[in-house]
Amino acid sequence: xxxxxxxxxxxxxxxxxxxxxxxxxxxxxxxxxxxxxxxxxxxxxxxxxxxxxxxxxxxxxxxxxxxxxxxxxxxxxxxxxxxxxxxxxxxxxxxxxxxx
Amino acid sequence: xxxxxxxxxxxxxxxxxxxxxxxxxxxxxxxxxxxxxxxxxxxxxxxxxxxxxxxxxxxxxxxxxxxxxxxxxxxxxxxxxxxxxxxxxxxxxxxxxxxxxxxxxxxxxxxxxxxxxxxxxxxxxxxxxxxxxxxxxxxxxxxxxxxxxxxxxxxxxxxxxxxxxxxxxxxxxxxxxxxxxxxxxxxxxxxxxxxxxxxxxxxxxxxxxxxxxxxxxxxxxxxxxxxxxxxxxxxxxxxxxxxxxxxxxxxxxxxxxxxxxxxxxxxxxxxxxxxxxxxxxxxxxxxxxxxxxxxxxxxxxxxxxxxxxxxxxxxxxxxxxxxxx
Numbered sequence: 001x002x003x004x005x006x007x008x009x010x011x012x013x014x015x016x017x018x019x020x021x022x023x024x025x026x027x028x029x030x031x032x033x034x035x036x037x038x039x040x041x042x043x044x045x046x047x048x049x050x051x052x053x054x055x056x057x058x059x060x061x062x063x064x065x066x067x068x069x070x071x072x073x074x075x076x077x078x079x080x081x082x083x084x085x086x087x088x089x090x091x092x093x094x095x096x097x098x099x100x
Numbered sequence: 101x102x103x104x105x106x107x108x109x110x111x112x113x114x115x116x117x118x119x120x121x122x123x124x125x126x127x128x129x130x131x132x133x134x135x136x137x138x139x140x141x142x143x144x145x146x147x148x149x150x151x152x153x154x155x156x157x158x159x160x161x162x163x164x165x166x167x168x169x170x171x172x173x174x175x176x177x178x179x180x181x182x183x184x185x186x187x188x189x190x191x192x193x194x195x196x197x198x199x200x201x202x203x204x205x206x207x208x209x210x211x212x213x214x215x216x217x218x219x220x221x222x223x224x225x226x227x228x229x230x231x232x233x234x235x236x237x238x239x240x241x242x243x244x245x246x247x248x249x250x251x252x253x254x255x256x257x258x259x260x261x262x263x264x265x266x267x268x269x270x271x272x273x274x275x276x277x278x279x280x281x282x283x284x285x286x287x288x289x290x291x292x293x294x295x296x297x298x299x300x301x302x303x304x305x306x307x308x309x310x311x312x313x314x315x316x317x318x319x320x321x322x323x324x325x326x327x328x329x330x331x332x333x334x335x336x337x338x339x340x341x342x343x344x345x346x347x348x349x350x351x352x353x354x355x356x357x358x359x360x361x362x363x364x365x366x367x368x369x370x371x372x373x374x375x376x377x378x379x380x381x382x383x384x385x386x387x388x389x390x391x392x393x394x395x396x397x398x399x400x401x402x403x404x405x406x407x408x409x410x411x412x413x414x415x416x417x418x419x420x421x422x423x424x425x
Contacts (some may be wrong), residue, residue, distance in 0.1 A: 033134045035120030046101070046136055094136055097385040099105045099378055100122045100129040 005040045011080045012042045012052070013073040016059070021060040030058055044080070044093075103388075105381045107143040109168070109374055135192055137161050141303050143377055144168035148176075156380040162310070164303035169371045170296030175306060183313025190315055190331075190414045200320040201253070204334075205245050207321055208257045210421030211337040212241040215264040217424045218341045219271075224350075227271040233263060234393050250321075259265035268345065275359050276352055277333045289362050292370040293351060293380065298336070304400065305339070306332045308407040314414075343399055343423035345386045351380050387422060 014031055017062055018024040018041075033035070034055065035045030054073075059070045103130065104120065106113060111124045120137050122129040132223050134155050138162045142148070148163065157178035165173040195197050196370035199412050223229035240260040247253035276290050309316050309332050317329025333404055351357045361376035372380065391397030413419040 007363075029118050034136070036135050045133075051135075079251050091131075094132055096101070096389055097103055097105070097382070098130050098132060099382045099385060100107050100111065 010046050010048050010074060011077075012045050012047055013075055013077040014059075014070065015041055016041050016068075016070045017071075018062060018068050018070075019065040020062075020068075023064060023068075027062050030055070030062075036093055039090060044075075101138045102132055103136055103141070103385065104130070104132060104137045104141070105141045105383055105385060106146045107374065107377045108146075109144045110147075111291050112147040112149065113140065113142070113152045114149045115155045116277050117240040120152060120155060133157065139164065139307055141300070143170070143379075143381065144374065145203075160305045160311070164307065165417060166299050166303065168377075169365055169372070170292070170299045170377075172299040172302045172306075174309075175303070177307075180311065180313055185378065186313050186411060186414065194318050194320060201247075201250060203413065204250060204253055204321040204422055205247055206419055207337050208247070208253050209241045209244040210423060211257070212237055212244055212260045212264075212339070214338055214422070214424040215260065216241065217343075218263065218345055219267050219361055222271045225418075228269055229271060230249075235266045236263060253321075264341075265412050268349075271349075272352060277335050289370055290348065290352070292362060292372060293348045293357060294344065295375070296372055296380055297347050297384060298340065299342045301336055301339060302332060302380065304388065304403055305336050308404050309335060309410075312407055314407070314411060331410075335410060338406070338421045338424075339399070339403060343387055343424070344384075347384045348379070350387070351383050356380065356381075356383055386389060386421075 014035070017025075018027055019064055028037070031043040031045060034047055035043045038044050056070075057073065061071065062068075087088075104113075104122070106122055107124070108124055108129060111122050111129060114121050114123055115134065118134055120134055120140075123130045137156065137159075139161055140156060142163065143212060145267055146166065148395065153163065153176060160178055160180070163174060163176040167173050176269045183255070183389055187410045216234055219229045219237070223231070223234070238259055239257055240263070244256045247256055272290060272402075306316060306329060309329075312333060316329040317334045319332075319334040321334045322328065322330035324330060356379040357372070357376045361373045362370040363373055365371040388397060388400040388403075402422050409417075409419055
């Protein structure tokens with residue numbers, strides 16, 4: 001774990017490759033509950049440690065083809081800041097306070 | 101983790117594709133991942149779908165409801181873990197007059213001290229505040245700590261409040277000056293603004309208190325009265341000046357709200373117009389997360405910390421109120 005890890009270590013990067021469209025849509029819906037879609041198949045999520053294994057299990061169930069895969073990277077506060085953002089992210093980050 | 105404030109009249113909070121979204125007509129005003137929403141605060145007529153409500157309650161995110169005129173209406177919350185032991189201790193302690201008085205004294209003394217701190221900072225920033233008033237508030241804070249009874253304590257608190265609000269009047273721009281602090285209905289604009297900020301604060305404190313399993317209706321300083329969450333009001337005392345009053349002052353100074361933004365209400369008071377409400381909410385939210393002018397000071401964290409300290413006090417510890425500098 002990085003020396004600059006956040007107190008609860010909850011920021012994760014989830015990247016997936018899912019061939020089946022329906023399974024992929026399910027993955028999107030699942031991940032949308034937890035975070036922001038930054039690229040077509042990449043989400044930046046905030047997941048409490050106790051929920052992470054549950055999320056992994058749910059994603060596992062969506063992997064059916066041999067080429068399917070999911071990678072989950074834990075990000076500390078420093079690592080969560082991208083080195084570079086090229087092009088437009090698919091969604092803006094979530095603010096701490098939202099007023100509409 | 102996000103707090104969602106909805107002040108757009110006629111907006112709807114819906115749950116769609118794992119997101120809590122605020123929509124109005126065909127427009128989507130916001131989209132937030134479900135699991136990241138910590139609390140929802142609705143001001144005015146906001147429609148909440150059953151799915152959105154279920155999503156929030158399932159995850160322990162309270163939905164606070166305020167009327168358009170800024171009056172705290174109530175909240176929708178899920179069932180928490182019972183924490184019956186803590187409640188029993190709280191109720192037991194509340195029957196101990198000595199304990200209640202001791203706690204009430206500390207909180208009232210801290211409230212006056214924090215009021216003084218707010219005015220002292222105003223003076224530091226070059227606004228006209230009488231040093232005699234500051235000394236007097238300090239003395240009254242000391243008196244509160246020694247008060248012989250709850251009645252005597254309320255007397256000191258009332259006198260200090262009159263002096264404090266008179267001092268606050270002096271630092272307002274002239275078009276905002278008000279005659280006295282009045283509640284129902286607010287007869288002048290700054291009072292209306294303060295009332296709105298207090299309602300927002302009440303939503304926050306209620307959430308903190310209830311979230312720990314404490315009984316919001318059993319207090320120590322505020323007397324029992326039907327429909328009045330005495331413990332919530334008690335815990336609010338030390339935060340009214342540092343959070344709500346400062347927020348209102350900032351809104352006035354930064355011209356986030358103008359005197360013209362007020363409309364006459366049904367009961368003869370003044371209401372804040374919907375567009376201005378959002379500015380106040382944004383400033384309030386900012387004050388809670390970053391302390392407003394003093395950046396980096398998480399006041400929401402302080403509220404939670406004090407709620408926890410209160411719980412610990414019922415379990416047998418000492419209560420040290422929040423001291424604002």
